[in-house]
Amino acid sequence: MRAGRKLTVERYVDGTWSTVAETSAKGASAALTVAAARFPAWYRVRAAAHNGIASVATAPVRTTLNRRPVEIAHRAGAALGPEQTLGAMEASLTAGATAMEVDVQLTKDAVPVIVHDQTFARTTNVATVFPGREDDPVGTFTWAEVQQLDAGSWAGPQWAGEGIPSLDELLTALGGRAHLVLEVKFWPFNQGTPEERAALRDVLDAELVAGRLGELAGAGKLTVSSFNHEFLQPFAEAHPDVPVGALTFFPPSATQVAQWATWAEEIHGQFALTTWQDTTAARAAGLTTSVWTLATPDQYRVALASGAEALITDNPGLLASVLEPPAPTS
Incomplete structure (x- = not known):
């Protein structure tokens, strides 16, 4: 030619x-x-x-990839069941997920619970069970009160009765069947007060010493992440055997990457803003990259183009259809 x-x-x-x-x-x-x-x-x-x-x-x-990224079920698989519940977790495991991402906060009586939002309003029947408290923060409820909430009915009648699990309940149900990415959540704006940060740190330290979280970490199946790097860096330095992921919305600068590499193992960035150049720079500094949050095939394709090692997704199991698309018919 x-x-x-x-x-x-x-x-x-x-x-x-x-x-x-x-x-x-x-x-x-x-x-x-x-x-x-x-x-x-x-x-x-x-x-x-x-x-x-x-x-x-x-x-x-x-064509295909020479390395298959890991799918991490975001909020335990928010597209497959009511987010952050044991039902969603089981649906994600059935779909083939080998890793779970969930958020942890403390109740008023210092029980770590799996919930994302600052309040229970969006994902539970708190307005019915505790009228007038629907806008109250998670940390104003006791564990006994949290156990009265239905966290499944909003996602469909088949999920009625799903509760908000404690960290221990989730770890027990998980039984080491998947890697856990535990996001430490603070409100507002991922900051929290020094007292709130210290309280959650004390609980996680104790869990790592004598709880199921320590068993998971010992098996190499735990990563801790947070947008709050004031919490995350000291935690990482105190627990060098537990990988940590620095959550970020905007791609970090070269200076930030170099600084994070002194205490973190991973960067968790927004998928649409993370480029091939970003993941290459992270890899050169000894870090891996996980990108959030995917739900559709097109979003998977954007994320795959970044070269990220892991994909944090509401819809675990979708990767196969993207990597192995049906043949053309014309």
Whole structure:
């Protein structure tokens, strides 16, 4: 083929061919390599009509990744069941998840419970059980009161009666079947007071010494993460055998990456803002990258293009359909 003939690299996704790059025969191999390396799909190269020669396309070829990212079930699998519940966790395990992400906060009587929001209003029947307290923070409720809440009915009648688990209940039910990413949550704005940070630190320290959390850590199946790095760095320095993930919304600067690498093992970044260059820089500093939060095939594809080692997803099990898409029909 003449080197100057125009070629189009095309990708097949969700039943449609789209153009990835327009190039010459000389540059087609490089263009296809760059596209396919970061985006597993079906590809073909089409040559335009040229000097009376009809347009022609190669047979479609499916590419894949040389390393399969880990799927981490966000909030125990928020698309598969009521978030942060044992029911969602079991649904995620059934879907093949090998890692779980959940949030931990303390009740008024210092019981660590698995809940994301500052209040119980969105995910429980607190307005019915405790009228007038629906806007009260999680930390104003005792564990006995939390146990009266239904955290499943809002997601569908089949989930009625799902409760908010304590950390110990979740660890017992998990039984070491998956890696746990435990996000330490503070409100408002992920800050908390010094007293709140100290209280949660005391509980986690005790759990690591004599609780099921320590058993999970000893098996190499625990990561602790937080947006609150004032909490996370001292925790990491006190527990060097427990990997920690520095949660961030915006990609860190080179200075931040170098500083985080002195105490963290992972960066947990927002998927749409994390680039190939970001993950490469993190890897060069000795860190891995997990990106949050995915729910759709398109979001998976964006995340895969970043080269992240792990994908924090509401919909665990979706990765297979993205990595192994059906063959083109046209």
